[in-house]
Amino acid sequence: MSQIRFALLTSLALITIAAVAQEDRILVTQTLVHADSKADLLPDASAVKLEVNSKVTPLVSLTPLKPGGVQIAILIDDGLSRSSGVQLNDIKSFIMSLPPQTEVMVGYMAEGSVRAATPFTTEHAAAAATLRLPMGMGGISASPYFCLSDFVKKWPEAQGEPAKARFVMMLTNGVDPYNGSTRLSNEDSPYVAAAVSDAQRAGVAVYSIYYRDAGIRGGSASLSGQSYLAQVAEGTGADSYFEGTGNPVSLAPFLTQFIHAISETYVATFKADPTAGGREHLLRLKVSTSTPKLKLRAPNEVRPGNTEAIAVAGQP
Numbered sequence: 001m002s003q004i005r006f007a008l009l010t011s012l013a014l015i016t017i018a019a020v021a022q023e024d025r026i027l028v029t030q031t032l033v034h035a036d037s038k039a040d041l042l043p044d045a046s047a048v049k050l051e052v053n054s055k056v057t058p059l060v061s062l063t064p065l066k067p068g069g070v071q072i073a074i075l076i077d078d079g080l081s082r083s084s085g086v087q088l089n090d091i092k093s094f095i096m097s098l099p100p101q102t103e104v105m106v107g108y109m110a111e112g113s114v115r116a117a118t119p120f121t122t123e124h125a126a127a128a129a130t131l132r133l134p135m136g137m138g139g140i141s142a143s144p145y146f147c148l149s150d151f152v153k154k155w156p157e158a159q160g161e162p163a164k165a166r167f168v169m170m171l172t173n174g175v176d177p178y179n180g181s182t183r184l185s186n187e188d189s190p191y192v193a194a195a196v197s198d199a200q201r202a203g204v205a206v207y208s209i210y211y212r213d214a215g216i217r218g219g220s221a222s223l224s225g226q227s228y229l230a231q232v233a234e235g236t237g238a239d240s241y242f243e244g245t246g247n248p249v250s251l252a253p254f255l256t257q258f259i260h261a262i263s264e265t266y267v268a269t270f271k272a273d274p275t276a277g278g279r280e281h282l283l284r285l286k287v288s289t290s291t292p293k294l295k296l297r298a299p300n301e302v303r304p305g306n307t308e309a310i311a312v313a314g315q316p
Helices: 003-025 082-097 124-129 144-153 190-202 220-235 252-263
Strands: 027-037 048-052 059-064 070-077 103-110 113-116 165-172 204-210 265-272 283-289 294-297
Touching (some): 048 059, 048 265, 070 144, 082 124, 103 124, 113 144, 144 190, 144 220, 165 252, 190 204, 190 220, 204 252, 252 265, 283 294
Parallel strands (some): 070 103, 070 165
Antiparallel strands (some): 027 265, 059 265, 103 113
16 A cells, blocks of 8 residues: 555544544534514524524524423512512412413522422412412522522423423512622622523523512612613523512513413524533524514523423424
C-alpha cells in the first residue's frame, strides 16, 4: 500500500470516528412553546425559526400538548393574608374544570420549600379538598424563589411513565426579602436568577398571579415583586398576571388565561450539541415565526436532553 493511499485511508477513518463521536454527543431535546394567536392560527413548523446559541437549528417536530401529557403545580405562598381565603373557591373551580387526564397538585410555600398538600393526581376533587387558608404570617416563605428552586429540583417523576409537560402557577407577592432594598433600581437578585435557571434545567414553565402577603402594604415592594415574577415568567416562557399593585377581586380571569395558555402550548423537538459544559449546560434559545398575527413564547434557555411529554402524539 502506497504512503499516499495509507494517508487517505487514515484520514477517512479519523473523519468517520469524529463524525460518530459528534453524533453520539447530540441529544434530542424538547422545550415548551406557547403560540399566542390573535386570529386562531395554528403554528406551522415550516414557518418557525429556532435558534440555539444564535445558530439556526432545524425543528424535528412541533406537536400540540394533550391533556394527558400535562402536570400543573399550584404553589400558594403561606404568607398571604388570610383574607385571601375569598379566592379559594376560584382555585377550587379551576382545579375541578381541568381535563380529566391532567395531573394537578397543591402545595404551600413556607420556610424555603414547598409543603405538598397532595401529590400529582388526576383525582381533582381530592386535590381541591386540600386547599386551606394560608397561615397569614408575612414572609413565612423565606423567599418564594427559594421555594421554587427547591421544588423544581425535586419535581417528582413517575417511574415507567412518559414524561409530562410541567407547569407551575404561583400565588405570591413575589418579593425577595434576601435581596435587600425593594427599589426597582435593585432588581438583580441572584436568588431570582437561580430560580429561573433551575426551572429552565427542569423544563418548567412558571406562571404567577401577584397577591400581597400579610406583611406587604404595596408601594415599591409590590412593584419589586411584580418585576421579579415577570422575570421568572419571561425566562421560562410563561406569563405573570397582576391587577395594579392591589389584590385582584377574583382569580378566575387569570386562571382562565392560564389554562388557555396551556391549551396553546406545543412541544418543540430538536437536536442539541451539549459539548460546552455537558448535559447541565444551558443553551440560549430563541423561537420566532414568519406567520402574521402569531407570537411564539419559549424559555430563554434550555438544558440539552430535556424531554417534555415525549409520547404526546399517543396521549389520550
